[in-house]
Amino acid sequence: MSKDLIKRHTSLTANIVAFCRYLRTEGFVIAAPEEADALKTIEILQPYNTPETMRLALKICLTRHIGQAERFDELYDYYWKQVQKATDSKIADQKKEKQEQKPKPKGQDAQFQSLKSWLLGEKSDEELELHTFSATETLSKKDFSTLSEEELRDMFELIQMIARRLARQQNRRFSKHKNGQLDLRRTLRQNLRRGGEIVDLMHKKQQKRRLELVLICDVSKSMELYSRFLIQFAYAFQQVFRRIETFVFSTQLTPITDILRGSDFVKSLENLSERVPHWSGGTRIGESLAHFTQEFGQKHLSSRTVVIIISDGWDTGDATHLTEAMSEIHRKAHRVIWLNPLAGNPNFEPSTAAMQAALPFVDVFAAAHNAESLRQLYRYL
Numbered sequence: 433m434s435k436d437l438i439k440r441h442t443s444l445t446a447n448i449v450a451f452c453r454y455l456r457t458e459g460f461v462i463a464a465p466e467e468a469d470a471l472k473t474i475e476i477l478q479p480y481n482t483p484e485t486m487r488l489a490l491k492i493c494l495t496r497h498i499g500q501a502e503r504f505d506e507l508y509d510y511y512w513k514q515v516q517k518a519t520d521s522k523i524a525d526q527k528k529e530k531q532e533q534k535p536k537p538k539g540q541d542a543q544f545q546s547l548k549s550w551l552l553g554e555k556s557d558e559e560l561e562l563h564t565f566s567a568t569e570t571l572s573k574k575d576f577s578t579l580s581e582e583e584l585r586d587m588f589e590l591i592q593m594i595a596r597r598l599a600r601q602q603n604r605r606f607s608k609h610k611n612g613q614l615d616l617r618r619t620l621r622q623n624l625r626r627g628g629e630i631v632d633l634m635h636k637k638q639q640k641r642r643l644e645l646v647l648i649c650d651v652s653k654s655m656e657l658y659s660r661f662l663i664q665f666a667y668a669f670q671q672v673f674r675r676i677e678t679f680v681f682s683t684q685l686t687p688i689t690d691i692l693r694g695s696d697f698v699k700s701l702e703n704l705s706e707r708v709p710h711w712s713g714g715t716r717i718g719e720s721l722a723h724f725t726q727e728f729g730q731k732h733l734s735s736r737t738v739v740i741i742i743s744d745g746w747d748t749g750d751a752t753h754l755t756e757a758m759s760e761i762h763r764k765a766h767r768v769i770w771l772n773p774l775a776g777n778p779n780f781e782p783s784t785a786a787m788q789a790a791l792p793f794v795d796v797f798a799a800a801h802n803a804e805s806l807r808q809l810y811r812y813l
Contacts, residue, residue: 444474445471447515448467448470448471448474448490449467449471451490451508451511451512452466452467452470452494454507454511455494455507456589456593458503458507460494460495460496460500461496461593461596461597462494462593463593463594463597463807464807466493466494469493470489470490470493470494473489473490473492473493474486474489474490477489487505487508490508491504491505491508571583571586571587571590571803572590572594572802572803572804572807573802573803573804574587574802574803575776575801575802576657576658576661576773576801576802577657577658577773577801587661587803588661588664590803591661591664591665591668591803591806592664592668594665594668594803594806594807595665595666595667595668595669595671595672595806596668596669596671596672598669598806598807598809598810598813619633643675643736643738643766643813644675644676644677644732644734644736644737644738645673645675645676645677645737645738645739645740645813646676646677646678646679646732646733646737646738646739646740646765647666647669647676647677647678647679647740647742648678648679648680648681648685648720648721648724648739648740648741648742648743649662649663649666649678649679649680649681649742649743650680650681650682650715650717650741650742650743650744651663651680651681651682651708651710651711651712652681652682652683652712652713652714652715652746653682653712653713653714653715654715654744654746655743655744655773656712657773658744658773658800658801659712662742662800663680663701663704664697665806666678666692667692667697667700670689670692670693671692676689677689677728677732678692679724679728680704680708680711681710681716681717681720681721682710682711682712682713682714682715682716682720683710683713683714683715683716683719683720684710684716684719684720684723685720685721685723685724685727686707686708686710687728688704688707688708691703691704691707714748715743715746715747715748715749716747716748716749717743717745717747717749717754717786717790718747718749718750718751718752718753718754718755718756718757718786718789719749719750719753721741721753721754721757721758721761722753722754722756722757724757724761725757725760725761729760729761729764733760733761733764733765734764734765734766735764735765735766736766737764737765737766738765738766738767738768738769738812738813739761739765739767739768739769740769740771740809741768741769741770741771741790742770742771742772742773742800743770743771743772744772744773744774745772745774745782745784745786745787745790746784746786747784747785747786751785751786751788751789752789754786754789754790755789755790755793758789758790758792758793758794759793761793762793762794762795767795767796767812768793768794768795768796769794769795769796769797769798769809769812770790770791770794770796770797770798771798771799771800771805772787772797772798772799772800773799773800773801774801775797775798775799775800775801776799776800776801776802776805777801782797796812798812
């Protein structure tokens with residue numbers, strides 16, 4: 433992020449959220465839960481707050497490994513210095529335009545002075561807002577089909593962040609353990625009630641999970657408004673998840689796992705266009721899933737497999753093929769999840785013949801119309 437993009441906000445909460453976004457541009461994996469942890473921690477520590485307390489609290493909440501911890505202090509100092517410069521510049525501009533502007537409400541002046549005092553390391557009595565503030569949270573709730581061109585880049589960035597977080601959650605699931613590695617986050621939370629004094633140490637141990645994912649994505653014409661985002665999600669997810677196989681279909685099924693392993697997403701898209709000539713074609717869900725069970729089922733379906741099918745359920749083929757294929761997938765897999773972009777509409781009803789044929793063999797039926805719905809996948813995996 434260029435320093436020109438670092439701006440002063442009028443509340444400490446907003447500045448912390450903006451700082452989280454800055455860290456994301458520097459490669460940190462920070463989503464809404466980490467932002468909420470940081471804001472909640474600062475609120476709890478407020479009676480004991482000093483600039484150093486703030487730094488350490490954010491460092492604990494927003495870093496994941498020693499490499500990030502080593503970079504954090506430098507990034508922290510740089511960011512807040514740039515915010516302070518933006519603050520001073522704003523004050524100078526206000527003085528120049530004083531004769532042309534109306535007086536600001538006293539409450540706004542007080543809020544600004546509170547922020548400036550905090551930036552300078554002085555005590556602040558500002559009460560933090562703990563509701564979601566981030567602009568990305570607003571974007572995450574927008575339907576993919578309604579995005580403007582200006583929002584596309586931010587949405588792709590958000591999808592990558594969500595996919596990587598989901599994958600890491602699956603690869604690094606931990607549980608409480610007496611003699612495992614130190615759990616810094618739970619240790620901090622456990623000891624906050626004692627004013628931050630570390631008394632109890634909490635530990636964790638990585639769970640042994642051998643979960644395998646099979647992602648089957650509809651790229652037919654009726655899914656055109658959504659498929660580009662879902663392929664972006666599949667690409668980002670596959671970059672970090674250890675055991676995943678990805679397929680796309682419209683009138684036929686094509687495995688694309690090897691294509692999405694590439695490090696360059698644009699190049700991967702070019703390869704997809706060459707490998708998948710049926711992109712944005714008709715829809716034959718039943719025949720495509722039957723092809724999957726016949727050609728790939730023995731290798732990729734087991735009691736450890738979670739199958740995720742992403743489709744709007746519009747099928748021009750024979751529903752009998754779909755019933756038979758779904759029955760076999762459900763029988764062999766650990767869980768079957770069907771994500772439908774149209775389900776984001778509160779008036780949606782799965783009334784198509786294909787959906788009626790598939791639903792008896794679906795364990796989880798959910799929406800996939802925006803970034804927030806993709807984020808909710810953690811509940812089902």
